[in-house]
Amino acid sequence: MYTQTRTEIIGKATLRAMITIRELAKASGFSPTTISLVMNKSPAGQHIPAKTKESIRNWARKLGYYPNQFARSLRSSRSGSIAVIVPDVSDPYCAQVLLGVDKALYRSAYLPLLVDIQNSRARFRKYISTLFERRIEGVIAVANSLQLQTEMLDIFANNRIPVAAIGRESSDARINSVSVDNEAGARLAISHLFELGHRRIAFIRGPKAVIDSAHRWLGIVEFAKEVSLPLDSALITQLKDTASSSEGGFEAMMRLLRGGTPFSAVMAFDDMTAFGAIQALTQAGLKVPEQCSVVGFDDIAAAAHFNPPLTTIGQSMEELGKIGVSIFLQAREAQHGRGPGVRPIHRMVEPVLAVRASTARV
Amino acid sequence: MYTQTRTEIIGKATLRAMITIRELAKASGFSPTTISLVMNKSPAGQHIPAKTKESIRNWARKLGYYPNQFARSLRSSRSGSIAVIVPDVSDPYCAQVLLGVDKALYRSAYLPLLVDIQNSRARFRKYISTLFERRIEGVIAVANSLQLQTEMLDIFANNRIPVAAIGRESSDARINSVSVDNEAGARLAISHLFELGHRRIAFIRGPKAVIDSAHRWLGIVEFAKEVSLPLDSALITQLKDTASSSEGGFEAMMRLLRGGTPFSAVMAFDDMTAFGAIQALTQAGLKVPEQCSVVGFDDIAAAAHFNPPLTTIGQSMEELGKIGVSIFLQAREAQHGRGPGVRPIHRMVEPVLAVRASTARV
DNA sequence: TTGTAAGCGTTATCAT
DNA sequence: ATGATAACGCTTACAA
Numbered sequence: 001m002y003t004q005t006r007t008e009i010i011g012k013a014t015l016r017a018m019i020t021i022r023e024l025a026k027a028s029g030f031s032p033t034t035i036s037l038v039m040n041k042s043p044a045g046q047h048i049p050a051k052t053k054e055s056i057r058n059w060a061r062k063l064g065y066y067p068n069q070f071a072r073s074l075r076s077s078r079s080g081s082i083a084v085i086v087p088d089v090s091d092p093y094c095a096q097v098l099l100g101v102d103k104a105l106y107r108s109a110y111l112p113l114l115v116d117i118q119n120s121r122a123r124f125r126k127y128i129s130t131l132f133e134r135r136i137e138g139v140i141a142v143a144n145s146l147q148l149q150t151e152m153l154d155i156f157a158n159n160r161i162p163v164a165a166i167g168r169e170s171s172d173a174r175i176n177s178v179s180v181d182n183e184a185g186a187r188l189a190i191s192h193l194f195e196l197g198h199r200r201i202a203f204i205r206g207p208k209a210v211i212d213s214a215h216r217w218l219g220i221v222e223f224a225k226e227v228s229l230p231l232d233s234a235l236i237t238q239l240k241d242t243a244s245s246s247e248g249g250f251e252a253m254m255r256l257l258r259g260g261t262p263f264s265a266v267m268a269f270d271d272m273t274a275f276g277a278i279q280a281l282t283q284a285g286l287k288v289p290e291q292c293s294v295v296g297f298d299d300i301a302a303a304a305h306f307n308p309p310l311t312t313i314g315q316s317m318e319e320l321g322k323i324g325v326s327i328f329l330q331a332r333e334a335q336h337g338r339g340p341g342v343r344p345i346h347r348m349v350e351p352v353l354a355v356r357a358s359t360a361r362v
Numbered sequence: 363m364y365t366q367t368r369t370e371i372i373g374k375a376t377l378r379a380m381i382t383i384r385e386l387a388k389a390s391g392f393s394p395t396t397i398s399l400v401m402n403k404s405p406a407g408q409h410i411p412a413k414t415k416e417s418i419r420n421w422a423r424k425l426g427y428y429p430n431q432f433a434r435s436l437r438s439s440r441s442g443s444i445a446v447i448v449p450d451v452s453d454p455y456c457a458q459v460l461l462g463v464d465k466a467l468y469r470s471a472y473l474p475l476l477v478d479i480q481n482s483r484a485r486f487r488k489y490i491s492t493l494f495e496r497r498i499e500g501v502i503a504v505a506n507s508l509q510l511q512t513e514m515l516d517i518f519a520n521n522r523i524p525v526a527a528i529g530r531e532s533s534d535a536r537i538n539s540v541s542v543d544n545e546a547g548a549r550l551a552i553s554h555l556f557e558l559g560h561r562r563i564a565f566i567r568g569p570k571a572v573i574d575s576a577h578r579w580l581g582i583v584e585f586a587k588e589v590s591l592p593l594d595s596a597l598i599t600q601l602k603d604t605a606s607s608s609e610g611g612f613e614a615m616m617r618l619l620r621g622g623t624p625f626s627a628v629m630a631f632d633d634m635t636a637f638g639a640i641q642a643l644t645q646a647g648l649k650v651p652e653q654c655s656v657v658g659f660d661d662i663a664a665a666a667h668f669n670p671p672l673t674t675i676g677q678s679m680e681e682l683g684k685i686g687v688s689i690f691l692q693a694r695e696a697q698h699g700r701g702p703g704v705r706p707i708h709r710m711v712e713p714v715l716a717v718r719a720s721t722a723r724v
Numbered sequence: 725t726t727g728t729a730a731g732c733g734t735t736a737t738c739a740t
Numbered sequence: 741a742t743g744a745t746a747a748c749g750c751t752t753a754c755a756a
Binding site for chain 1: 732733734735736
């Protein structure tokens, strides 16, 4: 094959191995301009005969011509890349969001640059220059965890790069966001338990610093008031760590059990917490859901496969990701259109109750 | 701030917003050459006075100068990007490998371009041109699943782009690979059960088309022969789908239970399969591990959080990822050094037995 | 020690 | 309908 012969040159050869538009021009007999017009389906080239177009495309395929994106970006001032920042790729929540982002971006002209900051501020900072050097046109950040605070995203907004924060409402007005309606989700969860006849319900609240915790708690308090359900402070505990984890859930449940106040159901901050809580219950000889119902939040992939399959509040992370992309595209459109008059976009997705086998009638 | 003022221009402004080396030259009073030498710490610039260097770096920081990577790549013929291809980002196995890849790549000069082919050949094909256009210098592919066959990676090898396949040995000699020692892993699993006193062991084998299945089975057969353990064909079943899943495990276990042949332990193809099997056992009223021990393979994150926590064979996906990167770096080094005489690299990681609560003495 | 100028591959503008 | 030419921002001989 042609390209293979050319790669015999060693050293810096890697990129040179590809054929250039001028070489393609020479080989095909057309000029670089014509080729460019054809390859990009430019409006300016609409009067080029179909025969010519056909011929050029054939030559391109035959010689393996792939236009150099760097030259293109340099000329056009468009990088076609967008940063997707996640606190931790191996976290199932992030993974699901990523899936949605990817699906949505796939149809667009943008390529995602995945930045996994692994819960480290230092890593985040080190990536910033890389992203600027690559001239990213936007940022989509999964900001559900503590580690990726929206303030950190200010640097992008300062440089007029549109930012979409996923999973947490931003305090900065210039930062767009999508998140689940935490309050509504919490209501769904507690009302599910309430309808099953549970009256003595325990709560494992999320870390204080996570804004979602507060919103979810608000939903609980309001629902409780409406149906006159008393909230016993002996049945309320809080995750200690900054991040949620199965271990945290385990410990929280141990505290509740040691407390001695009886309860027939638990509402956990999220699924990981619920997993830990169920393990603690099982270990204490209590069967779920027969002796204690458990409900989680998030509906991560593992929830459905857990033993027992977990009843939880789904928030379609995939949807969050897709909306994140659409927000970016919209923001970018607005930026191009009128410049300054861009309003921040905030959207919420509706939570859904996924009833599985970890909850039962009293 | 300077950069902000400049961005008032609308339209194509996004990339223009950044300052160029010439503007920095004008502002600082030094020439582009000097600046380039300083910013890149070029050997040629070793005699530039510290004072000048200092001054240039200060100006750069003050004006927010980030060298344009496109211009740089165009000039230097080095893209600094490498494709990381995964069958499915939301799969926990992939996620863990990705973590390792990312950690290893972070210290290198390369930026990963994540390609999630979502188990679709069509998506894969569509990405190929994007990757060539961006002039990737290498490919790291998680090839554990059926969906990403090593043959698909040939197109890169054909273009002299080093490829490292993770999770599956490649048949093509030009494709480097790292995988777990499946045979040794299977031995670990069965000998663990054997030592716990199990003699009637059931097996849920992996899909036929997955090469790992065969390797694991080989380990089983050899071990059985050594200790004269009879393998009862009534206790051997196989996943039907092309991919492994919790559902597949559930069905396989139902088949085994319906078969009526008694057994005290099951070895599942992988963790997801084990999850499904445990659910089936639980549903049938059998307690794990009291009435039936279960062992998985992979040690995905959820295994430790499962109920009961799953005994399984760990294969440090993170390690696989890191090795994948080191193989790429090595391959690239070799390519630069001597050109043709590059030997394919194949490495294996040792599996480890993670004993948790899903297995017990008979 | 620092500056000048050419060229990387593409595309937009202007000619033909 | 197609072609010549300049410019995008950077690096690197080579010149001063």
